[in-house]
Structure formats: structure tokens, C-alpha cells
Amino acid sequence: MAENRGLQALEANVIQKDLCAFCGACLSLCPYLRSWGGRWVKLHDCDLAEGRCYAYCPRTELDLDAIHSGLLGGPYEDLAMGPFRRVVMAQCTDPQVRQRAQTGGVVSALMSLALDAGWIDAAVLTRRGEDQLPEGYLVRKREEVLICAGSSYVAAPTLEALNRGPWNGDERIGVVAIPCQVQALAKMRLSALERKTPIDRIALIVGLFCTWALTYRPFMEFVRIRVQGVPIQKMDITPPPERLLKVHTHGDVWNIPLDEIRSFIPPTCGVCLDMTSEWADLSVGTVEGMEGWNTVVVRTERGEELFERAEKEGLLEIRQLPEANFQHLRDASLLKKRRALKALQERGELATGYLKLSQEAVQRILEDGTEAES
Amino acid sequence: MLLLEKDPLNVIITGVGGQGNVLASQILGQMLVQKGYVVTIGETYGASQRGGSVMSHLRISHKDQFSPLIPQGLCDLVVGLEPVEALRVLGPYGNPGVLMIVNTRPIHPIDVISGDAQYPDLEQVLKEIRSLSRRLWTVQATDMALEMGDPLFSNIIMLGALSATGILPLEREDLERILGELFPPERIPANLEAYDKGREAVQEYSP
Amino acid sequence: MSLIAKDAPGQQVLLMGNEAIARGAVEAGVKVCAAYPGNPSSEIIGSLAQVGEDLGIYVEWSVNEKVALEISAAASFAGLRGLTAMKQNGLNVASDFLLNLNLSGTKGGLVVVVCDDPSALSSSNEEDSRAYAKLGDLPLLEPSTFQEAKDMTKWAFELSEELGIPCMLRSVTRVSHARGNVKLGEIPKDVREPHFDTTHPIIPLPVAWTHRSLHDKLAKCRERFETSSFNIYQGPEKPELLVVTCGSSWLYVREAVHNLGLEDRVGVVKLGTTWPLPGDFLRRHLKRAARILFVEEVDPFLEENVKAFCAENGDELGMKTFLGKASGDMPDIGEMNPDIVTETLKRIFRVSYEPRPSEYAQNATQIALQHAPMRQLGFCAGCPHRATYWAVKNALAMDGRDGFVLGDIGCYTLGIAPAGFSQVKTFHAMGSGTGLANGFGQLERFGFHQPIIAVCGDSTFYHAAVPALINAQYNRADFLMLILDNSATSMTGFQPHPGTGRTAMGQEAPVVDIEGLCRALGAHVEAVDPFQVTETTHTIYRLLQKGKGLRVLVVRRECALVRGKREGKLFQVRVDQQRCIGIDCGCNRLCTRVFKCPGLVWDPETGKARVDEAICTGCGVCAEICPSSAIIKEVA
């Protein structure tokens, strides 16, 4: 019998190995898989030999060369942070947006512009729902973009909202995603399986930088105990050197050192090679030491166009990223890769695991990473 | 009293829970008691409404009360309300002389609906039944009943069909009287019509 | 008019065993009949309820067997004749009262009919209730035929009245749920006036006196049994083997002896009165042979008692060889049939017997096995329980803490099977899911975190769940109680109960409100319609997640069969063949492969689902779960 490439294999190779990134790519494609209360839930067994849940998962098979050549042509070469055109820093000129945004509001500004200018008709974002539970959220108007502003540091099944829709007609879709989700989107776009709607309507992917995302249930239980059961209004992670989880309750702010929440980082983040959302049109993160500014990696032509237009319309202020910051970004990105490869090595899955990367590339990353760390 | 081919004459009415198997055996039994026969009927109940296989064993005698269960291999006539059920009873109860009258409409068991088992090809089932019996009459009872507006008529249609085979001394007047005892008057004409339809089906089938 | 009320003495009619028992009660002039339904006993009270009005008999469905027995005992205490009927498990419920009633004694004839279910064809066990007759020193009668079922019942009233103790009549499925010829007797016209003699309390004390008196009554009973025409011997003067049998086993023995041509070699003692044993009658016949075979269902009741009797009468009866359950000659579980007896006799007498050519037998068995797929029991098309367990399954998966369901007795027991998505993990007695939930609901202190759901039906709720719910509220047991209210006692034939607003005899009755009762306990109570699958799922999920203590959810939707009989289909349902994506990723046959309603058919040729209009009852639930909106429901 042929090897299973459906839900059975997904369970065996990802779920049971604790490698699920909870990105949402497999959820609500069918009546069998759902997110519920921050968990991946299988409602019924499915015995299909081949399924989209398996095909789209960023932790089943990830062949970086194949993705690169499929999306851009040619092999995967920039091992540090993926294909890009330029890296700059930027911030949204509208202080109201900045105030609600996580960093510099670039993401919200770009999505608003894309909707406004008719580049896209709808956007798949992530909002924090009841009890800080993040969920994929569909917006069709610029005013709605700000509902989702700010980061949730909990892994969110954002792509479930893409799968679920509902989609009308031939809407073009934009997605804001963290790296595992961007990887899933790449696999979706390249998949040969049928039923590609709405994937074939994705017109824009804005990626976020990410080193890890927490597991909702145990993390929230921990936080609830730490704030003594008081209802939580907002949570934030402050940049280094402070590095605190700030939990806002009614009138109070509770500071929790980041080290205390590390145990809620799922093992899957430890085997993830992508910090900068390499397959997005643009990737956005923070700028170390400069509050209110985003690092922006412009990767594709489409990304460049949108970014330029945002500048032209005065929505964004763009500056050169200092060389030190650029170096630091490269190093950090490589460090994540190196750690992931080592983790895979320790699990005995460097050759057999989900990642397909040439032996030579693996070697280069491991060496480069050593340099970077020192 | 018409002399039966055998004493006791053993009849199995078989089908699926919900098909009206028990009612059919009760009506058939009463028709025969009215003719002076001694009848025993054993019913597999409990499962009767829940999609399981259901069997009624009828023992028809001139003089004796027999046990409510037919011994293995001694069935003389099978009235199958469902084809696979008709075939199934031949395993324990059939013999080369058994007569079969079978409604050809399959009812899929849930294992078949779910894909865990397969429902055999109908022609194959009928072929096997033929090979294991003296004679087979087929009746499209459910389809006829659906035409009449209610699939539940199929059991009475089968009784009508049975009456036309001449194996048992069944008379329409007896049925009419019994229906009168079982049903409100407004339900009787349709049931008699079903009986007649079943009769005609077999008469056309084997003139 | 119903045959059991037919005033036509001498007429031959075809009666179900249970109807024959009912007719026997009518011919005995019974006045009060009460029972809780339970197969294979249900039609006794069911058929009496239909004629009660005409014949001046009070018939009721009571909440449980103990109450039912108490009701018929009250009639007896007032000098009237009373009857109760139950299945074997029911006698366990009633036994607390019964084992005091035997001592206190009765007045008007009181008959306790127990219908056993050997092989558990529609039961959770196959207990042999005859043990209670011995335990309670009560007369026991066992009919073999339909005529006997009627005649014995009538006689049981007379015996009970003469002796002043209840008389037990034990039937089995193959008598109760079988039909045969019965010659009708007279229906009496006499009128008795009920009165309770307040100068004579009816109590079991002092036990030293009442127990002695009970034994005296039993001794007198034995005398009556000696001459009973229900005990017969058939066979040669000196048979090689003597078969001692009772109940429907007698018919199997007769048939086996006949088919094997052993009439001249085998004698058959058929006992209709099986406790106390008619000693003189037995002694006469046991002398005939040195080898004795016992054929009975289920336990070796006759076997052990007759062996003890032989030991006591060893001088006179001499050495015997006993063949039966103890010797391994007869199966010691399950029901009998002609084939089992035939096999045993074949072996004992070393005769051969071939009812059909062995080649045919092999062939037919093989072909049937190969072509006829098994039919496991499931919920009917349109059954609300399927929708309920679907919701339970989804809610438990969403909850994710390995929760499980504790069940009990009713149609919904099938939740153990694939039809109910195998959600139910325990079932035992009426109401025992609720009782077990009380226990699981206390285990959190030991580190137990799995959520608990107890299910019980509406009828079971009144029967046995209420005390367990009171206990739960009092002791703060932590669980979710689902009361699956389908407005009928469906498993046993749709009998009314305190929630239906209707009595056994068809009168209007006050509705005993389930929610109101639970609220009065102090429990948190909600209600849902299981056909609103999403809402039901989310409600169950929410109630699992939130709160502590007893939470009650009434899941209410009328039994599809009851509804169907009255009104036909709720919706016309069909599958849009264009939209159905069948086996493709995104569905993979959810409706047929997973939901598995028998009203749906999977067509391998088209690769699409279909609705079988002969079976679908139009509940429309599949339309709600279809991921492609391909199942269309239109108001019928």
C-alpha cells in the first residue's frame, strides 16, 4: 500500500510528535479538524490516502529548494534570511495607528492601503478574542484592520479563517502571517491537489518576524495564576533589554520575566528554520533598540510596489536600516536556523524529518551560525 | 382444511427491523388460525425497530403446537422482505426443497453505508438464492409500496404475492376480517389494495 | 375489538404469549394491573391497558417495578385481584418489597409475572428469576405453550388467593414473544367490593411466626401441585432416558425426540409447577429410568432441586446418572432450541440425523456468510439519539480532556455501538449511569480530571435516576447529566410515562416536568433540541467546561417512530448530486462513513451519497452536518 499522505500521517508525523505549530493550515478544510479553545481538535477519523491537511502542513515536508524554485525560480541560496530585495526601517506616519500597533504600525498601514487601493478585497488577520484567545479574523474594510493591530504571542490558527471563508466571487485576499503560516501558504500555493480556492486568490502576504509563539492553554493557566485570577485586558512583551511579559489587568500591570514563560514555547518552534517569513511579499519585525520602528524586508516585486506606494502616499516614513541592525538581523535569523538544525539532529530527524535541505546547505548554516553566535 | 405439503409446514418471514415483519407474521398466522390450523410463531423482537435482521418463524400444523423455533435445515418457505436477509436464513434453515419469495429492494446495513462492508450485487444474491432453493419468486414490493405512497405497504404486498403462489390457503376475506380487528376502518382499503397488487405481481410473473 | 377482551368462550384464536397471560388475568377477574415496561414482558400490561376501560380493569404504567408491585399488592390487600408483570431485571427492583410481602401475606389473588430473557435477546443480562421463588418461598409456575400461559395465569390467581401469598409465573422470550393457538375461556362477571380490614394489619412481623406460616403455605401449595394437570409425563413405561424439562424447552425436547425417532426410548417429564417441586409426582416418574437429562433455561434450577430431591429419596429412587448443565451435556448459558436438544440426544443415543444433505448445509452456510453482510443494531433513521451522540462526540473532542459517557438502559444504550459513535462506556442497570457519575464525580480530590457525562432517557429518569440526582446535588457530585427526552419509552414499544401527559389507559395526565423537578433539586438546568446539532454541541461543551456540581441538560426531541406514525416526514431530504463531493478531501463521506444514518445510501458508482426515501424519516440532521451544503431539506 502507498504511504499515507492524509490525516493519518499528519497525526503520526506531526501531532503525535508534538510538532504542530497550530498555524491553522489544516483546520476547517473539512469537517474533521477544527481549532477549539487554543487546541488542534480532531472531531472524527479520516482515512483518505491523501489530503490537503497533510499537504499544507509546514511540518510534514518542507523542501526549501522546491519552494524557492516553485515560487521564484532557481535554488534556495540566501541561507541567512531568504530571498529579498532590500531591508529598511519604517514607521507608520499616523500616530493613532502607531498607538494601537505592536511596533511601528507598518503592517496595519500596509494592509489598510492594500484594501483601500483595491489590491485586495479581503484580509485574513489575527485578533485576540475572549480570554486573549487569538483567532483568524476576516476583514474587508480598512477600519477593521485596526481591530487586529498588536501582536498576540500565542500561536494562532490564523489560516483556519482563510480555509473557512466564507469567500464570495473572485475576491483577492491578503494575509498577515508568522513564518510557519507563511511556509504553509507557500505549500498551499504550490500544492498539486484539487480545491485550490481560495488559495489561488491570495494576492498579498505580509509576514511577521517570529522566534516563537506560545501554547495557549498552559500559558494562560500560568498567567491566570500569576495575576491571581483577575480578568486580563492586554498582554505585551517588551523588547530587550527589559524583556518582560507585561500583563495588564484592570488598573494593574504585572511584570513576568520572559524566562518564566519559556516552558510554554512548544517544541515545534525549536525546529523552525524561519525567523523572517521568507516566503512573504514583505516581512516586518521590530528594530532592536528603536521603539516604534519596524524592520521591513522587501522580498517580491509585489511587495516592493505596495511599499513604495505607501511611502509615496505618505503613509510610511522609511529610513535606512543601520548596518549593525542589519547584521544583527542576519545573525539572529541564522541563529534560529542553526538551533533548529541542531534540534533536528538531536531528535535524529535531520535526514528523516520534515525538512528537505541539501547536505551542503545544512553544513553552511551550521558553520555560519557558529560564527554568528560568537 | 387444505392439506399442507408437510406437517408442520415451516415458514420464515425475514427482513430488517422496521419493515413490518412482525405484523406480517401476525396477520399470516391469524389468517391460518381462522382456517383451522394450529400455528406457532416465534419472533426475534428486541431488535425489531433498530435496523437489525429480524426473523419470524411460523410453524403451521393440522394438529400440533410446535416450538417457536424452526430446527436447522427444516424451513419450507421463506418470505424475504429484503434480499440479503432471505439469503442469510438459508445458511442455517435452508434445504434443497425450500421455496422463496423475495422483495428485491435492498436495505443497506450501516456497515455498508459506512463503507466497512459491501452490499453484494443483487443479481448475484438472486442467483445464489435460486441455486439454493426449489423455486424463487421475486417481487418489487418496496417500489410498489412507494408508488402507493408508503413503503410500509410492502409487507402486505408480500402477503398478497404469497397468496398467489398457492403454497398456503390464504383468502382475501380472511385478511379483510383480520385487518378489521387490527386497523381503523380508513386504513383497510389501502391495505387490501396492497394485497391485491402483490397477488397480481405474482400472477403476472408466473401465469 | 382486542382478542383478549373477546367474549367468545371456546373460540380458537392466535395470541402472543403475553396476550395469553393478559387474557388469563382477564378470565381470572383481575381488577388492578400495574407494571413498568420491559421486554419481553411489555405487552402484558400493554394489551390489558387497551381493554381496561371496557372490562372495568384499572391498568397503569408505574414508574418502576417496585411501585408497580406495591400497587397490585394494595389491590390484593383490599381483596381484589392484582397483577404485575416485569422483565427479569425488574424483579430485582421489586424484590425488596416482594421479600417482605411473602411474609406479610396477601388477600385477593396476586400474580407476579416475570418474563425472563434467556440469551439476553433484548436485555442486559440473562438472569434466571426462578431463584427468587426459592428465595422467597413462593409458588412458581412455568408455561410451555400459549394455552398454558393463559390457563396457568388464571390458576395462579386462584392459588394465590387460596394460599394467601403472591404467586410467581415465569415466562421466557419464546413464550412471551411468540404466538400460538389459544382456546378462549369465560370472562367472569362477578363484582367484588374492595375493603381493607383495619383490624388485621398486613405486616411481615413477627418473622418467627410469619416465616413459619409461609412454609406451611408452601407445603399446602406442594399438595396442590401434585395433582396439577400442568405436570405431565409422556413416553414409554420404562424409557432408557428420562428428560426432565419445563417451559418452552419442553417443545424443543418433544420436537427433537420426534425428529430423531426416539419416542420409544425417551420419556419426558414436563413440569409446569417448578417450585415447590411436586414430590410425589416426581417420585413416580423418576423411578422409570436411571439416566436423567435436564433441559431448561438458563440456570440448573430444576436440575439442582431434583438432584437434591433424589438424594433425599435415595432409598426409594436408587442410583441415578444425571446429565445436564453440571455434567456438561447441556450448555449452561443461553437459551435452548430444538437443535441443541437434538445434538445432545444424538450424542447420548449415538444416532445419526441429517435434516438436509450435508453438502447443501456447507454450501448454504458458506454462501450466506460470504454474501450477506452483518447487520448490527443501530438507531433508526431520524432517531434523536444519533444527533445527540454526534453532539456529545464533538463536544468531548472539543473539550479535549478525555471525557466519557456513562449510560444505562434504553434505546440510547446503543451509544456503545458505532451507531452512537461508541460514546457510551458503561451501562448496567436502570439509572446506573447516573449513580456511577455520582461516584466519578467525587474523584477529583484524587487527581481525576476527566469530565463525566451521564445519560438517561426520560422514562429511566422517572424510574431510577431521580434518587441518584438527589444524591448528586446533596453530595456535590461533579458531572453533566443529559436527559434524553424522546417523549416515550421507545425501547419497549412507546409506552407513556409521567412525562407524556397520557396514562396507560389513554387518559390525559398531569405532566411531571423534568426540568422543574431538577430545578427543585437545586441543579443548573437547561434544555436543547438535538436536531439543532451545533447549538447542542456548544451547550454540552459549555456545560462541560463551566461550573461545578450537578448540571442537567434536557435533550428533547420526540422519538422518530412515534412522530412518524402520527405525522410522517418532517422534511423532504435529498442530496444535490452536483454539490456532493463524496470521497474527495473536504468531505470523505462524512454523512455515510461517519454519521451513518440508515436513511442515507452510498452509491459507489456515482461516488455520491443518496437518500433512501423508503427509510429516511426526514429529520434533516444530515443537511446540517454536510460540509458542502449538498444535502437539501425542504419542509415536507
Ligand SMILES: Cc1cc2nc3c(=O)[nH]c(=O)nc-3n(C[C@H](O)[C@H](O)[C@H](O)COP(=O)(O)OP(=O)(O)OC[C@H]3O[C@@H](n4cnc5c(N)ncnc54)[C@H](O)[C@@H]3O)c2cc1C
Ligand atoms: C507570535 C509572534 C512572535 C513575534 N516575534 C518577533 C520577534 O521575535 N522579533 C521581531 O522583531 N518581531 C516579532 N514579532 C513581530 C512583532 O510583534 C510585530 O508584529 C511586528 O513588528 C509588526 O508590527 P506592526 O506594528 O507593524 O504590527 P501591527 O500593525 O500591530 O499589526 C500586527 C499584525 O499581526 C497580526 N498578528 C497578531 N498576532 C498574531 C499571531 N499570533 N499570529 C499571526 N499574526 C498575528 C495581526 O493580524 C496584525 O495585523 C512577532 C509577532 C508575533 C505575532
